[in-house]
Amino acid sequence: MSRTAAPRPRWQRRPAARPDEILDAAFAVFVEDGFARAKLDDVARRAGVSKGTLYRYFDSKEALFREMVRAKIIPCVVQGEELVRTHGGSARDLLVTVIRRMWDTVRSAEVAQIGRLVQFELGSFPELGRFYFDEVIARTRRLLQAAIDRGIASGEFRRVPHHFATRAVASLLVHSAQHQCFFASLDPAPLTDEQVLGGVIDIVLNGVMVRPPSRSKA
Amino acid sequence: MSRTAAPRPRWQRRPAARPDEILDAAFAVFVEDGFARAKLDDVARRAGVSKGTLYRYFDSKEALFREMVRAKIIPCVVQGEELVRTHGGSARDLLVTVIRRMWDTVRSAEVAQIGRLVQFELGSFPELGRFYFDEVIARTRRLLQAAIDRGIASGEFRRVPHHFATRAVASLLVHSAQHQCFFASLDPAPLTDEQVLGGVIDIVLNGVMVRPPSRSKA
DNA sequence: GCTATCTTACTGACCGGTCAGTCACTAAAC
DNA sequence: GTTTAGTGACTGACCGGTCAGTAAGATAGC
Known part of the structure; x- marks a missing residue:
C-alpha cells in the first residue's frame, strides 16, 4: 500500500538553482527590513532552505547583501x-x-x-x-x-x-x-x-x- | 585638609538641560549607525548620563528617534x-x-x-x-x-x-x-x-x- | 539492472555575543 | 526629611554564525 507513497524526498539537491533563489529571497527581506534588521532565518525560510545552506553559497550576511x-x-x-x-x-x-x-x-x-x-x-x-x-x-x-x-x-x-x-x-x-x-x-x-x-x-x-x-x- | 576637597558632587540634577543634550547625542549616534544599529549605551555616554536616565525623558528608542x-x-x-x-x-x-x-x-x-x-x-x-x-x-x-x-x-x-x-x-x-x-x-x-x-x-x-x-x- | 559506496548538498540544534529595557538603589537639591 | 534625578548591574530576547549529522543522488562494481 505504501509502495507508491513518498517518492518525493524531503528535500532536493539543486545547487545550480539555489544561489538565485537565495538572492531573490534576500532582496525581499533586505528591502522589507534593511540590512541590520533583516534576519537570515527569514531569508532562508523564504528561499525554502535552512540557514546553514545560505553559508554554503555566501560567506556572510554582508556578502549576501552585496551580491x-x-x-x-x-x-x-x-x-x-x-x-x-x-x-x-x-x-x-x-x-x-x-x-x-x-x-x-x-x-x-x-x-x-x-x-x-x-x-x-x-x-x-x-x-x-x-x-x-x-x-x-x-x-x-x-x-x-x-x-x-x-x-x-x-x-x-x-x-x-x-x-x-x-x-x-x-x-x-x-x-x-x-x-x-x-x-x-x-x-x-x-x-x-x-x-x-x-x-x-x-x-x-x-x-x-x-x-x-x-x-x-x- | 579635606574640607576644601570634593565640593563637586558626582553628578548634578539638570532636568531642564537633559532632553536637549540627549537629543543632540541621539542625533549623532543615529546618523552614524542608523536606527537599528545605534546603541542606547552610546547615546547615554555621549550625553554624559547613564542609560536609565534616557528612559526618564523618553519612552523608548523609537520615541527618542522621532523626537x-x-x-x-x-x-x-x-x-x-x-x-x-x-x-x-x-x-x-x-x-x-x-x-x-x-x-x-x-x-x-x-x-x-x-x-x-x-x-x-x-x-x-x-x-x-x-x-x-x-x-x-x-x-x-x-x-x-x-x-x-x-x-x-x-x-x-x-x-x-x-x-x-x-x-x-x-x-x-x-x-x-x-x-x-x-x-x-x-x-x-x-x-x-x-x-x-x-x-x-x-x-x-x-x-x-x-x-x-x-x-x-x- | 541492481546494490554498495562515496561525495556533498542540506539540515537544524546550539552557542556566544549583543542590547533594549528594568528596577532597586543612591544621592542631589530644596 | 522629602522628593525625585540619576545610576548601573542585571535580564531576557534575539540572532549571526557553526558544525556534527543526515540523506540525496551520482558513480562504480557486479
Whole structure:
C-alpha cells in the first residue's frame, strides 16, 4: 500500500538553482527590513532552505547583501546602454525615450528600494559605495551624457555648463520616483506617474533645448 | 585638609538641560549607525548620563528617534517660510535666494543625514512618514510654490503644469545635495558646491522663466 | 539492472555575543 | 526629611554564525 507513497524526498539537491533563489529571497527581506534588521532565518525560510545552506553559497550576511545589490541593479544599467547605442531618431527623441525608459526602471518598486537601501547602507559598507558609484552612477551618467552630446552636436541642445544636465536628469528622475514610491500614498493631492514624468521631461527639455529663434505668441 | 576637597558632587540634577543634550547625542549616534544599529549605551555616554536616565525623558528608542528628527528638521522649515514672507525684490531674485538658502540647508551634513535616515526608516515608522510629509515636505512645497506663484503673477515665470516646478526644485536640491554629501568623495571629477548650485539654478530658471520675447544672438 | 559506496548538498540544534529595557538603589537639591 | 534625578548591574530576547549529522543522488562494481 505504501509502495507508491513518498517518492518525493524531503528535500532536493539543486545547487545550480539555489544561489538565485537565495538572492531573490534576500532582496525581499533586505528591502522589507534593511540590512541590520533583516534576519537570515527569514531569508532562508523564504528561499525554502535552512540557514546553514545560505553559508554554503555566501560567506556572510554582508556578502549576501552585496551580491544581491549587484544582481538586481546591473541589468538595468546594461539595458539603458543598449538603448542609447541602438537608437536612431533625433536627439530630442532619444533623450525623451531614455528618460521614459529610465523612469520605468527607477519607478519600479524594486529599483527604488535598492536605491534607498544602498544610500542608507553606504556608511557601513565603503566598498558598496565604490561599486555603486562606478557601476551604476558613473555608467548611467555616461549613457545620459552620450544622448545629450548627440543633441549638442546636432544643434538641438545647448551646452549646459559642467555637464550638469546629465546630473539634473538623474536627480529629477531618481528623486521623483522615490517620492512617488514612498510618499505618494501620504499626499492628499498626488500626481499620477504620467504627470510626474511629463513634468520631468518638460523641465529638462525647456532647460536643455536651444531656444527657437522666434516663437512669440501674441 | 579635606574640607576644601570634593565640593563637586558626582553628578548634578539638570532636568531642564537633559532632553536637549540627549537629543543632540541621539542625533549623532543615529546618523552614524542608523536606527537599528545605534546603541542606547552610546547615546547615554555621549550625553554624559547613564542609560536609565534616557528612559526618564523618553519612552523608548523609537520615541527618542522621532523626537530627534522633529527637533532637528523643523527649524529649517520655519527659516525658509520666514524668508519668503519677508523678501521684497523680484520673483526671480526671491526664487534664487530661496534656492541658495535651501541649498545651504540640505547641503549641511546634518540635514542630509536626517533625510537619509528618515527615508530609510519610513517603512518601519509609519507615523514618521506622516509627520515628515505634513511638516517638512508639504510645508516646503508650499513655501516654494509661494515664491513661484509670485513670479507667475508678475509675468516673470511661466505656469508649469501641475505645479511641477515646485517639485523639480525640491528634487534637484535634495538629490544633488545628498549626492554631494555621500558620493562626491568617490567621484574622480567632482563638481564644487558652487558649480552644482549654479547648475540647479540654471536648469530651474531656464525651465521656469518666460522666454524673453526676442533675444536672438547672431 | 541492481546494490554498495562515496561525495556533498542540506539540515537544524546550539552557542556566544549583543542590547533594549528594568528596577532597586543612591544621592542631589530644596 | 522629602522628593525625585540619576545610576548601573542585571535580564531576557534575539540572532549571526557553526558544525556534527543526515540523506540525496551520482558513480562504480557486479
